Amino acid sequence: MISSISAYVAWFAPYLVGFFKAAVVAIEISFLAIVISWVIGMVTTLAKSSRNRLLRWPAELYIWFVRGTPSLIQIFIIYFGVPHATGLRISPFVAGVAALAISSGAYVAEVFRSGFMAIPRGQTESALAVGMSPALMMRRIILPQVIRIVVPAMTNEAINTLKNTSLLSTITIIEVTMFAQLALAETFRPFDFLIAAALIYLIMNTILSQFAAWYERNYSLEI
Amino acid sequence: MGVVTSNAQEQDTDLLRLTNLRKSFGDAIVLDDINLSVAQSEVLAVIGPSGSGKSTLLRSINLLEVPDDGTIHLAGEEIHYKLSGSAWRTARALTKLRTSVGMVFQNFNLWPHRTVLENITEAPIRVRGISPAIARDHAAELLNLIGLPDKLHEYPRRLSGGQQQRVAIARALAMEPKLMLFDEVTSALDPELVGEVLDIMTRLAESGMTMIVVTHEMGFARHVSNRTAFLLNGRIEEYGASSDVLGEPKSVHTKQFLNRVLHHY
Ligand SMILES: Nc1ncnc2c1ncn2[C@@H]1O[C@H](COP(=O)(O)OP(=O)(O)OP(=O)(O)O)[C@@H](O)[C@H]1O
Numbered sequence: 227m228i229s230s231i232s233a234y235v236a237w238f239a240p241y242l243v244g245f246f247k248a249a250v251v252a253i254e255i256s257f258l259a260i261v262i263s264w265v266i267g268m269v270t271t272l273a274k275s276s277r278n279r280l281l282r283w284p285a286e287l288y289i290w291f292v293r294g295t296p297s298l299i300q301i302f303i304i305y306f307g308v309p310h311a312t313g314l315r316i317s318p319f320v321a322g323v324a325a326l327a328i329s330s331g332a333y334v335a336e337v338f339r340s341g342f343m344a345i346p347r348g349q350t351e352s353a354l355a356v357g358m359s360p361a362l363m364m365r366r367i368i369l370p371q372v373i374r375i376v377v378p379a380m381t382n383e384a385i386n387t388l389k390n391t392s393l394l395s396t397i398t399i400i401e402v403t404m405f406a407q408l409a410l411a412e413t414f415r416p417f418d419f420l421i422a423a424a425l426i427y428l429i430m431n432t433i434l435s436q437f438a439a440w441y442e443r444n445y446s447l448e449i
Numbered sequence: 450m451g452v453v454t455s456n457a458q459e460q461d462t463d464l465l466r467l468t469n470l471r472k473s474f475g476d477a478i479v480l481d482d483i484n485l486s487v488a489q490s491e492v493l494a495v496i497g498p499s500g501s502g503k504s505t506l507l508r509s510i511n512l513l514e515v516p517d518d519g520t521i522h523l524a525g526e527e528i529h530y531k532l533s534g535s536a537w538r539t540a541r542a543l544t545k546l547r548t549s550v551g552m553v554f555q556n557f558n559l560w561p562h563r564t565v566l567e568n569i570t571e572a573p574i575r576v577r578g579i580s581p582a583i584a585r586d587h588a589a590e591l592l593n594l595i596g597l598p599d600k601l602h603e604y605p606r607r608l609s610g611g612q613q614q615r616v617a618i619a620r621a622l623a624m625e626p627k628l629m630l631f632d633e634v635t636s637a638l639d640p641e642l643v644g645e646v647l648d649i650m651t652r653l654a655e656s657g658m659t660m661i662v663v664t665h666e667m668g669f670a671r672h673v674s675n676r677t678a679f680l681l682n683g684r685i686e687e688y689g690a691s692s693d694v695l696g697e698p699k700s701v702h703t704k705q706f707l708n709r710v711l712h713h714y
């Protein structure tokens with residue numbers, strides 16, 4: 227029994243290094259995509275709530291398009307479609323980050339919007355009444371409250387993005403899913419490698435949600 | 450307090466003067482040619498039925514609402530609402546006006562993510578540029594004044610409504626305003642908490658603060674305010690010494706309103 231376990235570990239060990247590297251790739255891509263999606267989401271929210279149609283309409287179009295199309299199609303458009311149409315060469319890494327950020331940005335925008343809507347009008351008015359400029363009010367009074375409100379929904383969205391890195395296996399990126407496929411093609415042991423891949427996603431997402439929970443505990447909104 | 454001066458003197462001591470103030474929302478005329486002045490250290494009570502424009506009037510004074518027409522004189526500064534692109538639209542002029550006018554709202558509107566101390570020191574530090582140490586000392590004094598010296602580091606949600614409203618008053622006072630606006634500040638409070646807020650306002654009035662108080666508290670209006678304006682459909686239906694307007698109203702509308710209010714409570 228013990229010897230068979232140690233034999234299994236010895237057999238699997240070399241693949242662990244590969245899985246580790248693949249996980250690092252997934253983390254790099256999703257980290258960049260998540261941060262960029264926050265920027266896209268915030269800009270989109272502000273544009274969407276603008277009175278200027280030239281800002282509002284592109285924002286609405288973007289959200290409509292992203293919500294109504296599969297992420298995989300978005301990834302293909304950016305990796306295969308855009309270079310073909312424009313002659314621009316895009317590396318799989320850059321295409322992956324861009325596609326996931328664009329794909330997530332629309333949802334982030336909606337999360338931010340609901341966060342802004344949850345702030346009572348009186349908060350704005352009391353800030354303006356003491357002479358704050360709109361920018362100062364945004365930075366010191368509104369945004370801190372919005373951020374605390376949106377943490378749970380943003381955590382979900384970040385987890386989605388991390389899981390969606392698996393779609394990037396289709397554009398030659400060796401992330402966790404791609405590595406599992408390569409390994410099982412070599413060994414014909416699909417169960418072992420797919421379970422291993424699932425466990426790696428679980429570990430990454432558990433760490434992410436633990437971090438979010440810690441953040442919420444320590445910075446929870448005093449209302 | 451409560452000196453009745455001649456007209457000529459009044460012109461000189463007027464801290465605030467509103468001239469021909471008008472405001473519409475779409476087709477609805479909410480303020481219709483309002484003329485009103487408030488002398489230094491005077492307390493003006495504004496009463497009137499719901500929808501008569503009391504809040505809009507207050508909010509026009511610090512430009513939370515921008516009137517369509519009219520002029521406001523505040524402490525020697527003059528603002529013409531109608532001149533678009535005029536000086537008050539610049540950020541600095543707006544800030545200057547708003548820092549000299551303190552406002553307290555019906556729903557307190559304290560910032561929930563900041564402690565009591567931070568609520569009070571935020572604007573003095575960030576808007577007026579006062580050093581944090583001095584702002585903190587001042588806040589501590591104000592908290593003594595409103596009887597909450599031990600609540601410095603509490604978050605608003607841990608305070609009762611009355612305590613929150615007292616903090617909101619302290620927050621406005623921390624900017625050292627020349628004029629304080631109160632918009633039905635006791636309406637959202639449980640009856641037993643109304644007194645503590647009115648006490649603070651009474652003491653503030655006695656200390657010489659110029660105040661405009663929109664209120665349904667007729668006792669407060671009668672005993673603390675020097676003048677009362679009765680607003681009806683966006684116009685000043687009756688204006689005068691509080692004892693007159695509230696004691697022997699001339700307008701039949703004022704009478705009816707007072708009867709309704711007094712019998713209701
Ligand atoms: N932002 C707005 N847009 C449209 N109409 C408004 C707006 N603000 C106020 N009004 C309208 O203007 C009128 C006066 O409102 P205001 O809030 O000044 O009345 P009020 O005397 O303070 O009433 P209350 O005693 O209920 O507080 C009301 O008919 C109200 O519906």
Ligand SMILES: [Mg+2]
Nearest residue numbers: 503504505633
């Ligand atoms: Mg009102």
